[in-house]
Amino acid sequence: MCSTSTTTSPEISTLVEKWRGKKGSLIMVLHELQNHYGYVPRDVSLQLSQQLDIPLARIYEVITFYNYFKLDPPGKYTIAICLGTACYLKGAPDLVDEVKNLLDIGEGQTSKDGLFHLDVVRCLGCCGLAPVLSVNGQIYGKVKRSEVMGILSKYKKED
Amino acid sequence: MEKPIIFIKDTSLTGDSSREIQTQLLKVAREKGIEDLQVIRVADLGIYDKGVALKICSLDIIYVNVKLSDAEKIIQTTIKEGTPIEDLLLENQAMQTRIVLRNCGIVDPESIDDYISRSGYASVGKCLFDMTPETVIEEMKKSGLRGRGGAGFPTWMKWNLARGSFGDEKYVICNADEGDPGAYMDRSVLEGDPHSVIEGMIIAGYAIGASKGFAYIRAEYPLAIERVQKAIDQAYEKGLLGKDILGSKFSFDLEIRLGAGAFVCGEETALIASIEGKRGTPKPRPPYPSDRGLWDKPTIINNVETLANIAVIFQKGAEWFATIGTDKSKGTKVFAVTGKVKNSGLVEIAMGTPLRDIVFQISGGCFVPENKMIAVQTGGPSGGVIPEKNFDTPVSYEHLIELGSIMGSGGMIVMDEDDCLVDISKFYLKFCVDESCGKCAPCRIGGYQMLAILEKITAGKGTLEDITSIKRIAQGMQKASLCALGQTAPNPVMSTLRYFESEYLDHIEKKKCRAGKCTKLLKFTIVPEKCKKCRLCVTNCPVNAISGDREKGYTIDQEKCIKCGRCFDVCKFEAIARA
Amino acid sequence: MVQLTRDDLKKVQPKIKAGQQYVKVGMSTCGIAAGAQEVFELFTKEIKQHDLNVVVTKTGCLGMCHAEPLVEVSVEGLPSVIYGRVNGEVAHRIIEEHVCGKRLVNDHIFDLPIRR
Numbered sequence: 001m002c003s004t005s006t007t008t009s010p011e012i013s014t015l016v017e018k019w020r021g022k023k024g025s026l027i028m029v030l031h032e033l034q035n036h037y038g039y040v041p042r043d044v045s046l047q048l049s050q051q052l053d054i055p056l057a058r059i060y061e062v063i064t065f066y067n068y069f070k071l072d073p074p075g076k077y078t079i080a081i082c083l084g085t086a087c088y089l090k091g092a093p094d095l096v097d098e099v100k101n102l103l104d105i106g107e108g109q110t111s112k113d114g115l116f117h118l119d120v121v122r123c124l125g126c127c128g129l130a131p132v133l134s135v136n137g138q139i140y141g142k143v144k145r146s147e148v149m150g151i152l153s154k155y156k157k158e159d
Numbered sequence: 160m161e162k163p164i165i166f167i168k169d170t171s172l173t174g175d176s177s178r179e180i181q182t183q184l185l186k187v188a189r190e191k192g193i194e195d196l197q198v199i200r201v202a203d204l205g206i207y208d209k210g211v212a213l214k215i216c217s218l219d220i221i222y223v224n225v226k227l228s229d230a231e232k233i234i235q236t237t238i239k240e241g242t243p244i245e246d247l248l249l250e251n252q253a254m255q256t257r258i259v260l261r262n263c264g265i266v267d268p269e270s271i272d273d274y275i276s277r278s279g280y281a282s283v284g285k286c287l288f289d290m291t292p293e294t295v296i297e298e299m300k301k302s303g304l305r306g307r308g309g310a311g312f313p314t315w316m317k318w319n320l321a322r323g324s325f326g327d328e329k330y331v332i333c334n335a336d337e338g339d340p341g342a343y344m345d346r347s348v349l350e351g352d353p354h355s356v357i358e359g360m361i362i363a364g365y366a367i368g369a370s371k372g373f374a375y376i377r378a379e380y381p382l383a384i385e386r387v388q389k390a391i392d393q394a395y396e397k398g399l400l401g402k403d404i405l406g407s408k409f410s411f412d413l414e415i416r417l418g419a420g421a422f423v424c425g426e427e428t429a430l431i432a433s434i435e436g437k438r439g440t441p442k443p444r445p446p447y448p449s450d451r452g453l454w455d456k457p458t459i460i461n462n463v464e465t466l467a468n469i470a471v472i473f474q475k476g477a478e479w480f481a482t483i484g485t486d487k488s489k490g491t492k493v494f495a496v497t498g499k500v501k502n503s504g505l506v507e508i509a510m511g512t513p514l515r516d517i518v519f520q521i522s523g524g525c526f527v528p529e530n531k532m533i534a535v536q537t538g539g540p541s542g543g544v545i546p547e548k549n550f551d552t553p554v555s556y557e558h559l560i561e562l563g564s565i566m567g568s569g570g571m572i573v574m575d576e577d578d579c580l581v582d583i584s585k586f587y588l589k590f591c592v593d594e595s596c597g598k599c600a601p602c603r604i605g606g607y608q609m610l611a612i613l614e615k616i617t618a619g620k621g622t623l624e625d626i627t628s629i630k631r632i633a634q635g636m637q638k639a640s641l642c643a644l645g646q647t648a649p650n651p652v653m654s655t656l657r658y659f660e661s662e663y664l665d666h667i668e669k670k671k672c673r674a675g676k677c678t679k680l681l682k683f684t685i686v687p688e689k690c691k692k693c694r695l696c697v698t699n700c701p702v703n704a705i706s707g708d709r710e711k712g713y714t715i716d717q718e719k720c721i722k723c724g725r726c727f728d729v730c731k732f733e734a735i736a737r738a
Numbered sequence: 739m740v741q742l743t744r745d746d747l748k749k750v751q752p753k754i755k756a757g758q759q760y761v762k763v764g765m766s767t768c769g770i771a772a773g774a775q776e777v778f779e780l781f782t783k784e785i786k787q788h789d790l791n792v793v794v795t796k797t798g799c800l801g802m803c804h805a806e807p808l809v810e811v812s813v814e815g816l817p818s819v820i821y822g823r824v825n826g827e828v829a830h831r832i833i834e835e836h837v838c839g840k841r842l843v844n845d846h847i848f849d850l851p852i853r854r
């Protein structure tokens with residue numbers, strides 16, 4: 001095992017205890033970590049590897065396979081635009097364009113001020129309200145291109 | 160005594176004369192001494208394009224094409240005397256039949272008492288105390304229930320195989336990964352009636368001899384996860400999960416495992432790998448999960464909707480269940496109808512209902528009334544299109560396959576003349592390419608190549624040979640891919656080629672996209688006769704491609720134009736032509 | 739924990755007893771996205787203010803996602819109906835006109851044929 005001197009934080013120990021002995025718990029543990037930190041920091045993975053006695057490569061293998069897990073800290077507000085079929089047909093690509101233009105970022109990137117992160121996702125399950133986007137989980141339905149600016153400025157103001 | 164109530168709605172596409180008739184009905188009623196009649200304009204009666212429609216609530220009948228002059232007769236004959244007027248009656252209305260969604264929108268999903276009071280968990284009682292696992296499976300066989308997750312495999316057969324396999328431990332998995340983008344039937348059931356799924360899993364566990372179950376739910380559904388977890392906790396609380404359920408000798412534990420945004424994890428062997436905490440890559444079958452599944456133990460995987468059907472089968476009997484549907488497809492199917500329909504939402508219909516009824520009657524037809532509907536796509540990225548001319552086909556496993564599509568898990572995307580089928584096929588294929596796990600070459604490379612060809616075609620650079628290549632690649636993928644993701648990825652393309660080859664040819668030969676969706680084929684020009692020289696387009700063009708002056712007029716530099724369509728959108732005088 | 743037996747199941751009572759007046763708000767993801775949470779709170783508040791004998795509960799998706807938020811209202815003397823596109827103003831009208839005044843509200847009822 002590698003000899004990094006990172007000390008284990010109490011959260012990680014509690015988490016590991018909760019899932020210890022349960023088979024196949026790695027993904028569940030990663031979910032809890034991402035919920036806590038907003039992403040999976042490298043040193044946390046390292047601690048996890050030591051605590052659970054799983055090689056770091058095994059952990060990274062899993063993190064990188066699943067789209068849901070992030071390795072970099074997201075912006076303060078994550079904008080998730082749905083590009084599921086229903087939203088695609090109702091003009092979601094225009095919303096993506098608009099956000100890209102307004103914030104000067106690409107998919108999966110964070111704006112320079114660290115405020116917004118743009119994700120493109122598949123179906124948020126509100127296809128009846130297509131096109132749909134969400135900001136930190138708050139869902140906006142039947143969004144028009146012209147409304148994007150207003151939604152974003154709401155969060156800018158709050159900041 | 161309930162007050163007499165009439166619902167009124169003008170269902171024609173143009174104009175609204177419901178207010179006039181509403182006033183007239185009230186006036187006549189007052190003249191005839193009926194003071195407490197309520198005539199209420201409603202937002203929707205589930206009837207479209209049949210003039211003014213009335214629902215007489217007390218008699219539960221519907222009149223259509225009602226004229227102002229009918230008011231007198233309606234009040235006298237129907238309201239006063241209580242007799243229907245034959246000439247106005249609506250003939251057979253397309254109906255939804257709700258089995259899976261029986262409790263959705265009725266019970267409080269966070270209250271187990273609500274569920275139990277609607278005969279919930281009675282089927283668990285019946286199975287545990289009155290039936291053996293064998294008779295449970297026998298009953299499932301009689302019901303004819305087939306999997307709702309896509310493939311349509313008979314559920315009893317899957318259970319029977321797992322029952323027959325040897326294992327000191329067996330598992331039941333609920334597949335709630337709902338990967339098809341644009342479909343959300345399973346989410347609604349999990350959020351609206353989570354106990355129905357849990358009950359189905361307990362019965363499945365009893366039938367195959369499993370004492371442990373997992374609900375694999377996609378992480379993108381936080382509310383569903385929360386409600387299912389609550390439901391599981393409540394069921395433990397009442398002794399409906401855990402040791403000695405209902406005081407019987409049968410024990411069953413259930414826990415949630417989360418997906419993490421990988422479509423391929425909907426595939427059985429990939430899902431198992433994911434629950435084991437590994438990368439979700441499929442494995443060759445056999446061995447089938449019913450033989451060696453989760454941790455190499457016999458395992459069954461059933462879809463949410465399949466499981467939600469089970470309690471009803473034992474409550475009302477397999478014979479009853481088998482009376483609903485067609486010969487080979489029993490029961491109902493829930494569809495998430497989205498796209499260009501008026502009412503997008505969930506629709507549960509008895510198998511065998513014609514597609515036309517779903518699209519035009521239940522879902523109200525086209526979103527933009529003047530537009531023509533061209534096709535419906537079922538089965539998501541693994542499915543295909545059904546053109547308008549085949550809309551009279553009954554919806555069932557066998558009929559949809561005949562048309563080159565599949566039942567799928569329940570996504571139903573309706574497309575109208577503003578949609579380009581080549582573009583949609585490209586969209587689905589891109590989805591599969593993005594989601595391919597990359598384990599096997601036919602899918603990883605074939606998909607990528609086919610997508611490149613479609614990109615070429617939609618950019619106006621396609622040739623006729625490209626169509627041949629697409630067909631060749633498709634064959635390779637269908638035959639040689641390891642899992643169904645790769646095997647079915649070419650389906651949307653193949654099926655649009657089958658029905659709409661001319662659209663492909665338009666893109667290739669005429670460099671034209673009928674719907675104007677393939678932006679690279681578009682050309683924006685200014686129509687001098689209509690242009691009022693307001694300069695709105697000039698200021699809105701993001702790349703300054705429009706130049707000129709008030710004297711000479713304005714032109715669009717085709718080299719600079721990025722086809723974003725801003726000018727087309729902002730022009731108030733329709734002076735921008737898009738071709 | 740209580741260990742229910744098979745017979746106990748038959749004795750369990752629903753949250754809303756027969757004859758009880760109620761307002762059910764559809765609160766699945768799509769409903770909440772369309773504003774069902776505010777509508778739910780508004781109903782709860784107004785019913786308390788008016789001191790009405792009406793239970794407000796949440797329920798799952800009714801399937802008419804295009805018309806969210808959806809609310810089912812059942813009061814004595816009137817058939818139970820489903821209202822769609824309910825916002826604050828409509829919710830207020832439902833309380834005033836439907837629940838208190840026993841008159842259905844125009845233009846928001848969605849009455850779709852469903853066999854159960």
Ligand SMILES: Cc1cc2nc3c(=O)[nH]c(=O)nc-3n(C[C@H](O)[C@H](O)[C@H](O)COP(=O)(O)O)c2cc1C
Pocket residue numbers: 305306307308309310311312314334335336337338339422423424425426427460461462463465466568642643644
């Ligand atoms: C790529 C792929 C994705 C799938 N996604 C799902 C899904 O999201 N939900 C589901 O229930 N079945 C899905 N399936 C089908 C399942 O593998 C499996 O057939 C199904 O869960 C069996 O349940 P059933 O017999 O009750 O239908 C998918 C299959 C493949 C190949």
Ligand code: SF4
Pocket residue numbers: 423440441594595596597598599600602603640641642643644645646
């Ligand atoms: S067909 Fe595609 S998704 Fe399936 S195993 Fe092969 S590469 Fe992976």
Ligand code: FES
Pocket residue numbers: 082083084085086087088122123124125126127128130131132340341342
């Ligand atoms: S396709 Fe966008 S929410 Fe389903």
